[in-house]
Amino acid sequence: xxxxxxxxxxxxxxxxxxxxxxxxxxxxxxxxxxxxxxxxxxxxxxxxxxxxxxxxxxxxxxxxxxxxxxxxxxxxxxxxxxxxxxxxxxxxxxxxxxxxxxxxxxxxxxxxxxxxxxxxxxxxxxxxxxxxxxxxxxxxxxxxxxxxxxxxxxxxxxxxxxxxxxxxxxxxxxxxxxx
Amino acid sequence: xxxxxxxxxxxxxxxxxxxxxxxxxxxxxxxxxxxxxxxxxxxxxxxxxxxxxxxxxxxxxxxxxxxxxxxxxxxxxxxxxxxxxxxxxxxxxxxxxxxxxxxxxxxxxxxxxxxxxxxxxxxxxxxxxxxxxxxxxxxxxxxxxxxxxxxxxxxxxxxxxxxxxxxxxxxxxxxxxxxxxxxxxxxxxxxxxxxxxxxxxxxxxxxxxxxxxxxxxxxxxxxxxxxxxxxxxxxxxxxxxxxxxxxxxxxxxxxxxxxxxxxxxxxxxxxxxxxxxxxxxxxxxxxxxxxxxxxxxxxxxxxxxxxxxxxxxxxxxxxxxxxxxxxxxxxxxxxxxxxxxxxxxxxxxxxxxxxxxxxxxxxxxxxxxxxxxxxxxxxxxxxxxxxxxxxxxxxxxxxxxxxxxxxxxxxxxxxxxxxxxxxxxxxxxxxxxxxxxxxxxxxxxxxxxxxxxxxxxxxxxxxx
Numbered sequence: 194x195x196x197x198x199x200x201x202x203x204x205x206x207x208x209x210x211x212x213x214x215x216x217x218x219x220x221x222x223x224x225x226x227x228x229x230x231x232x233x234x235x236x237x238x239x240x241x242x243x244x245x246x247x248x249x250x251x252x253x254x255x256x257x258x259x260x261x262x263x264x265x266x267x268x269x270x271x272x273x274x275x276x277x278x279x280x281x282x283x284x285x286x287x288x289x290x291x292x293x294x295x296x297x298x299x300x301x302x303x304x305x306x307x308x309x310x311x312x313x314x315x316x317x318x319x320x321x322x323x324x325x326x327x328x329x330x331x332x333x334x335x336x337x338x339x340x341x342x343x344x345x346x347x348x349x350x351x352x353x354x355x356x357x358x359x360x361x362x363x364x365x366x367x368x369x370x371x372x
Numbered sequence: 373x374x375x376x377x378x379x380x381x382x383x384x385x386x387x388x389x390x391x392x393x394x395x396x397x398x399x400x401x402x403x404x405x406x407x408x409x410x411x412x413x414x415x416x417x418x419x420x421x422x423x424x425x426x427x428x429x430x431x432x433x434x435x436x437x438x439x440x441x442x443x444x445x446x447x448x449x450x451x452x453x454x455x456x457x458x459x460x461x462x463x464x465x466x467x468x469x470x471x472x473x474x475x476x477x478x479x480x481x482x483x484x485x486x487x488x489x490x491x492x493x494x495x496x497x498x499x500x501x502x503x504x505x506x507x508x509x510x511x512x513x514x515x516x517x518x519x520x521x522x523x524x525x526x527x528x529x530x531x532x533x534x535x536x537x538x539x540x541x542x543x544x545x546x547x548x549x550x551x552x553x554x555x556x557x558x559x560x561x562x563x564x565x566x567x568x569x570x571x572x573x574x575x576x577x578x579x580x581x582x583x584x585x586x587x588x589x590x591x592x593x594x595x596x597x598x599x600x601x602x603x604x605x606x607x608x609x610x611x612x613x614x615x616x617x618x619x620x621x622x623x624x625x626x627x628x629x630x631x632x633x634x635x636x637x638x639x640x641x642x643x644x645x646x647x648x649x650x651x652x653x654x655x656x657x658x659x660x661x662x663x664x665x666x667x668x669x670x671x672x673x674x675x676x677x678x679x680x681x682x683x684x685x686x687x688x689x690x691x692x693x694x695x696x697x698x699x700x701x702x703x704x705x706x707x708x709x710x711x712x713x714x715x716x717x718x719x720x721x722x723x724x725x726x727x728x729x730x731x732x733x734x735x736x737x738x739x740x741x742x743x744x745x746x747x748x749x750x751x752x753x754x755x756x757x758x759x760x761x762x763x764x765x766x767x768x769x770x771x772x773x774x775x776x777x778x779x780x781x782x783x784x785x786x787x788x789x790x791x792x793x794x795x796x797x798x799x800x801x802x803x804x805x806x807x808x809x810x811x812x813x814x815x816x817x818x819x820x821x822x823x824x825x826x827x828x829x830x831x832x833x834x835x836x
Contacts, residue, residue, distance in 0.1 A: 203420075204420055207416070207420060210415060212413070212416045212419075213413060216414070218408060218415040220407055220409065220410035226409040227407070229410075229457075230414055233413075233414065233419065234379060234414075237419055237420065243546075269736035295400055297395060298400040298401065298403070298404075302401075313401055314401075314404065317398060317402045317404070318402065336642055345394065345397070345398075348397060349393065349394060349397060350395075352397065363569075
C-alpha cells in the first residue's frame with residue numbers, strides 16, 4: 194500500500210522534536226491556542242498530502258515550517274476578505290504587557306511586517322540556521338542575510354522611536370549606526 | 373554611553389552603546405516568550421492520524437502537474453473564445469436567466485436573503501399533497517419564477533443552501549429556506565424582500581449584503597474551521613471527531629436554528645462520538661471560523677430528561693416523507709402520550725393539546741435590517757446589550773410569576789429565550805417565544821415587556 198508506506202515515512206520524519214518545532218512556530222504565528230491547533234492540523238494534512246514531493250528528507254523541518262507559514266498566510270488572507278464579526282456578549286480581553294525591555298521589544302516586533310517578524314522568530318527564537326530560514330521563507334540564503342539585517346535595523350529603530358516618544362526629547366540621543 | 377538611561381520601561385538597565393543595544397535586542401529575541409499553551413502541544417499521534425486521514429490520496433507525480441498545466445491552457449483558450457463571442461453567450465438561457473460574466477450573476481457582490489417560513493395551524497389530519505404544495509416554502513418557487521423572467525435577466529435567485537427543510541412537531545410546520553440573490557439593484561432587492569415577506573408572514577427575511585457567502589456554500593459549512601464547543605469543552609476536528617463531524621455540525625446548526633427539529637439526529641450523532649447527552653443548562657457554541665469572532669451559541673433550556681425524545685421514531689419530516697404517507701397525527705399522538713403519560717388519546721384531545729397562543733419576538737431585527745450594510749457602532753452594540761439585559765430581567769420576572777407548565781395543563785405557559793448572537797454583518801439579535809393557553813397571559817407579557825424596555829415588539833398573537 195503506497196499510502197501506508199507514505200504514512201509510515203511521514204510519521205518517522207515527524208519526530209517529536211520536529212512536531213514540537215512546528216507547534217511552537219504555529220503558536221508564535223497564531224493568536225490563540227485554537228488557531229494554533231488549526232494551523233498545525235492544516236499544515237500536517239497539507240504536508241502529508243505533499244510528502245512525496247519532498248526530495249531531500251533532511252530538509253523536512255524547514256519544509257514543514259514553510260507549510261505552517263503558508264497556511265497561516267492563507268488564513269490571514271481569508272480573514273482580510275471577511276467582514277469583521279462581533280459578539281455583543283463577549284467582553285474584550287486585554288493582554289497584559291510584558292515588563293521592561295522585553296515589552297518594548299515585543300511591541301516593536303509587533304509593528305514589523307509579517308515577513309521580518311517571522312524571520313526574526315525563526316532565526317533567534319527557533320534557532321534555525323540562515324539556510325534553513327531561507328528554505329522556510331522560500332528565498333536564497335543571501336536574501337535572508339539581507340532581510341535579517343533590515344529586520345534588526347527596523348526593530349532597533351522602532352525601539353528607539355518608542356524611547357524618543359516616551360522620554361524628554363532634549364535628553365534623548367539615539368545612537369548612530371555603528372556606534 | 374547610551375543616553376536613554378531613564379526612559380520608561382527600560383529604566384536604568386541599559387546604558388550601553390549602539391552595538392550593545394543590538395546585542396541586547398538579540399538576547400531579547402532569543403528569549404521571546406511563547407504563550408503558556410505552547411508548552412502543551414496537541415497529542416502528536418492523534419494529530420498525525422487526523423492529518424493522514426484527511427489526506428488519503430497520494431500526491432500527484434510531477435508529470436501530472438504538466439497535464440494540469442495543459443488543461444489550464446486549454447481552459448484559457450476556451451475562456452478567450454467565450455469572451456470573443458460574448459454577445460451570443462450573454463443571452464438568457466431557457467429559464468430566462470443570463471449566465472454570462474456581464475450579467476449580475478457574475479458580479480462578486482450581492483445579497484443573501486434568509487427566510488424562515490412558518491406555517492401554523494396546519495390541518496394535519498387532512499393534509500394532502502396539494503396542502504404540502506401550498507406550504508410557503510413551496511410557494512417560494514412561484515416568487516423565484518416571477519423574478520427570473522426573460523425581461524429581467526439581472527436577477528438570479530438560487531436556493532442552494534443545504535438546510536432547507538419542512539419539519540413538523542406538535543402540529544406546526546416550519547420551512548426554512550435561504551436564498552441567494554445576486555443583484556446590485558437595491559430597488560429589486562426591496563421588491564423581492566417584500567414579496568418574500570408576504571408569503572413568509574411574520575418571519576421577516578433577513579438580508580445580508582455580503583459577497584462572502586456567494587462564493588460557495590453557506591458560511592464554510594464543511595471546513596475544519598468550524599468548531600463545536602459544549603460547556604467550554606471543544607471537540608476538535610479532525611483529531612477528536614471523525615469525518616461525520618461535518619454532519620453533526622450541520623445538525624447542530626439546525627438544532628440551534630430550529631431547536632426542536634433535530635433532537636434525534638443531533639443527539640444520536642453526538643452520542644455515537646462519545647459525547648455526553650446534553651442536559652438543561654448546557655451551553656452549546658459553534659465557532660464558524662478560526663478567528664472565533666463569528667459565534668452562534670445557545671443554552672439547552674427545555675430538554676426534559678423525563679421525556680426521552682431521543683427515542684422518538686422521528687420528529688422531523690421532509691416534504692418527501694409527508695408525500696410518502698408518514699402520518700403526522702401519529703407523531704403528534706406519540707408526543708402527547710409521552711408528555712401526559714396517558715395510555716391513549718383521541719383526536720379531539722390532540723387538537724386541544726397542540727393549541728396555544730404563541731408570541732415570537734425578535735430583537736432587534738428591525739435594527740439589524742436598517743443597519744445591514746454597515747457594522748454596528750460601539751454605542752449600538754452597547755444599546756443591544758442593554759436591550760437584552762432589560763429583556764432578560766423581564767423574562768426572569770415573568771418566570772417567577774408563571775412557572776413553566778406542561779402542555780397538557782390548562783394553564784400551559786412556556787417561555788423560551790435565546791442568548792444574543794451575532795450573525796452576518798455586525799448583527800445582534802435574540803428572540804423570545806412565549807406559548808400560552810390563556811390570552812391574558814400573552815397580553816400581560818407583552819405589556820410587561822413594552823413597559824420595561826420601551827421597545828416595540830414584533831409580535832404575532834394568534835390562537836392555534
